[in-house]
Structures are given as structure tokens and as C-alpha cells.
Amino acid sequence: MARKRLDLTFPPQQSLKPVIYHLVKDYDLVPNILRAQIHPAQEGRMVLEVTGNKESYAAGVAFLESQGLTVNEAASDIVLDSEKCVDCGLCTAVCKPDALTLDPEAQTLVFDKDKCVYCEACVIACPRRAITLSF
Amino acid sequence: MAKSWDEINARIASGEAVVFTAEEFAALAADEGLSAAAKRVDVVTTGTFGPMCSSGVVLNFGHSDPPIRMAEIALNDVAAYGGLAAVDTYLGVTEPSRVRGAEYGGAHVIEDLLRGRAVRLRASSPGTDCYPRTEIDTWVTLDDLNQAYFFNPRNAYQNYAVAVNSTDRALYTYLGTLLPRLGNATYCSAGALSPLLNDPTYRTIGVGSRIFVAGAPGYVAWEGTQHNPHTDRDANGVPVRPAGTLAVIADLKQASPDFFSAATIAGYGTSAFVGIGVPIPVLDEDIAATLALTDADLTATIYDYGVQHRSRPALGTVTFEQLRSGEIEVSGKKVPTGPISSLPKARAIAAELKRWILEERFAITQPLQLLPQVGSQSQKPLQIKTGEAI
Ligand code: SF4
Ligand code: SF4
Numbered sequence: 289m290a291r292k293r294l295d296l297t298f299p300p301q302q303s304l305k306p307v308i309y310h311l312v313k314d315y316d317l318v319p320n321i322l323r324a325q326i327h328p329a330q331e332g333r334m335v336l337e338v339t340g341n342k343e344s345y346a347a348g349v350a351f352l353e354s355q356g357l358t359v360n361e362a363a364s365d366i367v368l369d370s371e372k373c374v375d376c377g378l379c380t381a382v383c384k385p386d387a388l389t390l391d392p393e394a395q396t397l398v399f400d401k402d403k404c405v406y407c408e409a410c411v412i413a414c415p416r417r418a419i420t421l422s423f
Numbered sequence: 424m425a426k427s428w429d430e431i432n433a434r435i436a437s438g439e440a441v442v443f444t445a446e447e448f449a450a451l452a453a454d455e456g457l458s459a460a461a462k463r464v465d466v467v468t469t470g471t472f473g474p475m476c477s478s479g480v481v482l483n484f485g486h487s488d489p490p491i492r493m494a495e496i497a498l499n500d501v502a503a504y505g506g507l508a509a510v511d512t513y514l515g516v517t518e519p520s521r522v523r524g525a526e527y528g529g530a531h532v533i534e535d536l537l538r539g540r541a542v543r544l545r546a547s548s549p550g551t552d553c554y555p556r557t558e559i560d561t562w563v564t565l566d567d568l569n570q571a572y573f574f575n576p577r578n579a580y581q582n583y584a585v586a587v588n589s590t591d592r593a594l595y596t597y598l599g600t601l602l603p604r605l606g607n608a609t610y611c612s613a614g615a616l617s618p619l620l621n622d623p624t625y626r627t628i629g630v631g632s633r634i635f636v637a638g639a640p641g642y643v644a645w646e647g648t649q650h651n652p653h654t655d656r657d658a659n660g661v662p663v664r665p666a667g668t669l670a671v672i673a674d675l676k677q678a679s680p681d682f683f684s685a686a687t688i689a690g691y692g693t694s695a696f697v698g699i700g701v702p703i704p705v706l707d708e709d710i711a712a713t714l715a716l717t718d719a720d721l722t723a724t725i726y727d728y729g730v731q732h733r734s735r736p737a738l739g740t741v742t743f744e745q746l747r748s749g750e751i752e753v754s755g756k757k758v759p760t761g762p763i764s765s766l767p768k769a770r771a772i773a774a775e776l777k778r779w780i781l782e783e784r785f786a787i788t789q790p791l792q793l794l795p796q797v798g799s800q801s802q803k804p805l806q807i808k809t810g811e812a813i
Contacts, residue, residue: 381761
């Protein structure tokens with residue numbers, strides 16, 4: 289089993305529903321939409337997490353590309369620079385999925401990347417600019 | 424069992440002093456009882472590390488040849504005050520860069536200086552007979568400066584508000600991003616480690632107290648601006664709202680970037696996390712009683728920052744223990760909390776101050792003058808008047 293994050297860019301007017309549907313039905317992949325920016329008139333963007341076995345993953349990516357989507361496997365990533373972080377905890381107040389929390393005892397910042405939905409609320413909130421979105 | 428300042432200092436000098444952090448002292452008092460703890464411990468150290476907007480540095484650049492009387496001054500494009508003598512200035516942490524705005528401000532210049540980086544100094548002047556130069560463009564490091572010291576008009580707030588937002592849109596405040604419809608609550612105090620919560624009636628902390636400022640030994644210079652002893656207090660005499668404050672002074676050259684961190688608060692502006700630590704002598708059981716208070720005993724008041732008036736409605740009180748648990752209840756709704764003041768840093772400051780006293784025999788000082796005491800003054804609001812009314 290593999291779990292990967294994909295950064296997808298797709299042309300305006302592209303309908304994504306059938307694409308996602310085929311990923312599930314024909315390629316046996318479990319997609320999880322982490323983040324989507326869709327404007328009918330502009331190029332869209334979506335960060336997708338897919339889980340499935342290696343072969344179907346490769347086939348699924350090929351399918352997405354055949355549908356006119358640009359697939360970037362080095363998908364966007366939320367990066368925490370612990371040198372800059374002062375453990376103020378301000379980011380934990382805006383992180384709804386609890387990817388950023390404080391250790392109950394030490395009150396130091398704990399980042400559970402698996403829970404992150406790439407909303408970028410923490411990137412804006414962090415007063416130390418210790419959290420960045422990298423591509 | 425009363426101990427005097429002199430007795431405690433003699434024990435510090437001879438290396439016999441017993442020093443605990445406020446958290447350690449509370450644990451000891453819970454285990455062995457207050458009297459035993461008060462007898463055994465000489466000094467309790469406190470610490471706090473939160474954004475403190477009323478902070479800044481006094482700098483002297485030295486004279487160039489020919490000399491200049493600097494009138495317009497900028498350091499890395501951040502304006503510094505030009506209304507002092509020729510080559511003196513004051514740089515405040517909240518001043519934004521003319522080029523980069525709030526992403527880089529006075530606080531960032533100070534952090535760069537502390538990290539040993541060169542900073543671009545540009546100044547201009549109309550020119551005078553004694554100061555003929557009209558412009559200067561050069562680079563300075565902290566080592567190059569003759570004097571560089573913090574003078575922070577308001578630090579170490581005694582307690583602070585818990586902020587929530589009842590409106591339908593997110594608010595960007597100095598207490599962080601407040602999510603709509605009571606989506607979160609932020610708070611800013613070191614709680615049981617906070618200096619002025621441990622000496623709530625300013626018995627031992629006053630003008631001349633020797634303290635820890637951003638990693639450097641410094642002093643309480645005066646009461647802080649908006650120092651307001653006259654506020655609601657709990658049964659222990661501890662304020663439940665923002666109350667006392669300290670103005671502090673310390674050598675920037677001895678400070679450390681571990682305890683001073685520039686900050687950009689979204690939608691609000693530039694500020695700086697400043698580390699303040701105060702040693703408190705265990706003179707008697709009265710002071711021991713407040714030193715032994717824990718986060719469960721200390722409360723803060725919740726305010727609705729959605730109401731944009733000076734007096735915001737209070738929505739109740741919560742203990743720091745509840746705030747630290749990550750969730751409180753406001754108007755019947757469960758609200759997740761997030762701090763702004765770093766507890767790990769506050770702990771590191773209290774521990775470092777303890778080390779200073781134990782290893783470096785850092786002496787404590789009795790206040791030369793007490794801060795305004797409880798009941799002595801309240802803060803006046805600013806009235807908006809017209810010239811005709813005067
Ligand atoms: S982007 Fe930041 S705030 Fe959003 S879920 Fe991820 S960690 Fe939390
Ligand atoms: S807001 Fe920034 S500095 Fe504060 S705990 Fe989060 S990452 Fe660290």
C-alpha cells in the first residue's frame with residue numbers, strides 16, 4: 289500500500305467529478321481531497337491524497353495525465369522550521385484539524401502532518417514565519 | 424521565619440542559597456506544606472515570554488567625519504526616532520519597514536543586531552555649522568555601537584485578557600487570529616510562572632529590582648505605562664484582568680536572540696517576543712502563599728474582541744489550567760484555546776535565572792521605590808476634545 293500526495297493543476301472548465309470517480313472505480317485508489325481551488329474561468333488546483341497499491345497508483349497517475357491534468361508528485365508541503373519556532377502556540381488556535389497541537393506537559397509544538405489539510409491558516413498566523421508552504 | 428534581603432543575598436554570595444522556579448516551589452509547597460517550603464527556599468524565579476509591543480532600544484552610533492546631526496534615520500529601511508541628540512536614536516519594535524511593511528520591523532532590526540548581522544544605517548539632516556554633513560549611508564553592527572540598551576516602557580503585563588470573537592468574520596488582532604462565532608480563544612500570560620502574578624501586590628518588585636531582560640541582566644526602571652493596580656482581584660489578591668506592568672532597562676549587547684524574537688502578527692503588525700524573568704525573595708509566608716499558586720488558582724477574564732469599543736464586554740472568567748487544557752466553555756459553547764505566550768520559553772527563563780543566582784551569584788535588590796500600590800491609581804481614558812473646548 290502506498291499513500292501519496294499529489295498536487296494537481298487542471299484547465300478551466302475541467303470537470304473533476306468523473307475523474308475522481310474513475311480513480312476510485314477503475315484504479316482502486318482511495319482519494320482524499322485535502323485542498324481545492326476551483327474557479328470556473330481559471331486554472332484550478334487541488335491537493336489530493338491517494339491511497340492504494342503501487343501498480344494502480346502508477347496507472348492512476350497516467351490516467352490523470354491523459355485527462356489533461358498536470359500531476360506533480362512533489363506535492364505542496366507544510367514545513368515547520370523549528371529553529372524559528374518559539375513554541376508560542378498561536379498556530380494551534382487556528383488549526384482546525386488539530387494537526388498542530390501543544391504537548392500537554394511540555395507545551396511544545398507538535399506537528400502531526402497526517403492530519404494537515406493544507407488550509408494555510410497557520411502560515412498566516414505564525415508570528416515567527418516559521419511555517420511555510422513549499423512546492 | 425521572616426528572612427531579610429541581606430540574609431538572602433549573603434546566602435547567594437556564599438553559594439548556600441536555595442533557589443526554586445515558581446513551578447518547582449508550588450510543587451514543594453504542595454508536598455511539604457507552605458511553612459516548610461517558605462523556610463527552605465530563599466528565592467523563587469519567574470519568567471514570561473510573550474509579544475510586548477512597548478519595547479525598543481536606545482542606540483548611539485558615534486560621530487562620523489564630518490559629523491551629522493541625524494534628523495531622519497532609518498535602519499534597514501525601518502524609521503528610528505530623530506528627535507534626540509545628533510547620533511542618538513530610539514528604535515521601537517512595532518515600527519514597520521518602509522519597503523517590506525509589517526514583515527520586517529523594528530523588532531527584526533533588533534533581532535538582526537543580536538545575531539551579529541550588519542544593519543544599513545541611512546540618515547539625513549539639514550546640516551548646521553557644527554554638524555555640516557547632510558547625508559550618511561553606512562552599515563553598523565551591535566559591536567560598532569557605543570551604547571545599545573533596551574528601554575521598554577511596558578513589559579510583563581500582570582495577567583491578560585482571553586480573546587474571543589462573536590462576529591461572523593475572522594478578526595486579526597494583537598492576540599492573534601480570532602475565528603468567527605467563538606471559533607477559538609487566545610490568551611497571553613505565563614500564568615503561574617508570570618512575574619507579577621507571583622508578587623501580586625508589588626511588595627518585592629519595584630524600581631531598581633534586578634531582573635532578567637532578553638537574556639541580559641537588567642533593572643526595573645519605573646512603573647510600566649498603563650500600570651493599573653486598581654483592578655478586580657480574587658480572594659488571593661491576584662488581579663483577574665490586566666493590571667500592573669513594568670518599564671525595564673538592560674544592555675542589548677548582553678542580550679540573546681534566544682530570548683528576544685521578532686514577530687509579525689497577521690493583520691496587526693510587527694511586535695517582539697521579549698523574555699522577562701524576575702527573582703522573588705521568599706521573605707515570609709505571605710509572599711510564599713502567592714508564590715505557591717498554580718495555574719488552577721489563577722484566573723483570566725474573557726473578552727469579546729468582536730466589540731470594537733474600549734470597554735469590551737466580559738464573558739466570564741477561566742483558570743489558566745482550563746486554558747492550558749486546550750478547551751474552555753464560553754456562553755455555553757466549547758471553544759478551543761491557543762496561547763501566544765510561550766510556556767517552554769518562560770520555563771527556560773526561570774531556569775536560566777535560577778542558574779544565574781546559583782552559579783553566577785546574581786544578587787537580588789530591594790526596590791529603591793515601590794511601584795504604585797493597590798488602590799493608588801487607575802488609568803484615565805483619552806478624551807477626544809476640540810480646540811474650541813479648550
Ligand atoms: S495548513 Fe496549518 S492550519 Fe491548516 S491544517 Fe495544516 S497545519 Fe493545520
Ligand atoms: S505560531 Fe509559529 S512560532 Fe508559534 S508555535 Fe506555531 S510555529 Fe511555532
